[in-house]
Amino acid sequence: MGAKTFVQKLGVILRWDHIVESAYTTTDEKKVYFRLRRRRAIKQMKQILPTESQEQVAFMQWVDMFFNGNEEFVFAIPNGGLRNVLVAKKMKAEGVKAGVPDLFLTLARGGYHGLFIEMKRIKGGSTSKDQKDKIERLRNCGYKVDICKGFDEAKKSILEYVQMRGDK
Numbered sequence: 001m002g003a004k005t006f007v008q009k010l011g012v013i014l015r016w017d018h019i020v021e022s023a024y025t026t027t028d029e030k031k032v033y034f035r036l037r038r039r040r041a042i043k044q045m046k047q048i049l050p051t052e053s054q055e056q057v058a059f060m061q062w063v064d065m066f067f068n069g070n071e072e073f074v075f076a077i078p079n080g081g082l083r084n085v086l087v088a089k090k091m092k093a094e095g096v097k098a099g100v101p102d103l104f105l106t107l108a109r110g111g112y113h114g115l116f117i118e119m120k121r122i123k124g125g126s127t128s129k130d131q132k133d134k135i136e137r138l139r140n141c142g143y144k145v146d147i148c149k150g151f152d153e154a155k156k157s158i159l160e161y162v163q164m165r166g167d168k
């Protein structure tokens with residue numbers, strides 16, 4: 001951030017603070033102020049929270065410990081992230097599909113053929129239309145699909161799944 005931008009931003013904040021403290025400020029102006037502050041707080045929070053990728057890396061470290069050498073049990077399906085057009089086209093031709101969940105657990109439990117996990121950030125992640133569509137299709141095919149917000153939810157999902165009785 002350049003010096004000018006910083007001073008400009010500081011100016012805006014000071015002006016807003018002055019507006020809110022002023023006895024002449026209307027309720028509407030205060031509302032706008034707090035909405036902006038809230039937006040800023042959310043932006044800051046998003047920067048602090050781990051990304052989806054960081055959550056997934058941490059989770060896979062735990063998974064590797066939990067399944068202890070049985071690498072075939074859980075693997076990632078890399079269909080997200082930014083790619084250049086050529087690579088994306090090639091991957092699509094090779095069968096990569098948009099919206100397929102991030103991870104797959106190959107064990108059958110509780111009448112399900114396997115467990116898909118769609119990993120999200122703790123806050124701020126949303127499920128896309130493609131993802132909703134694929135999740136519904138996979139559920140119809142007899143798989144369990146959990147959308148997990150962060151490491152803890154994903155861990156809970158797997159622990160509950162593997163403890164279910166019956167492998168079909």
Ligand SMILES: [Mg+2]
Nearest residue numbers: 102118119120
């Ligand atoms: Mg995801």
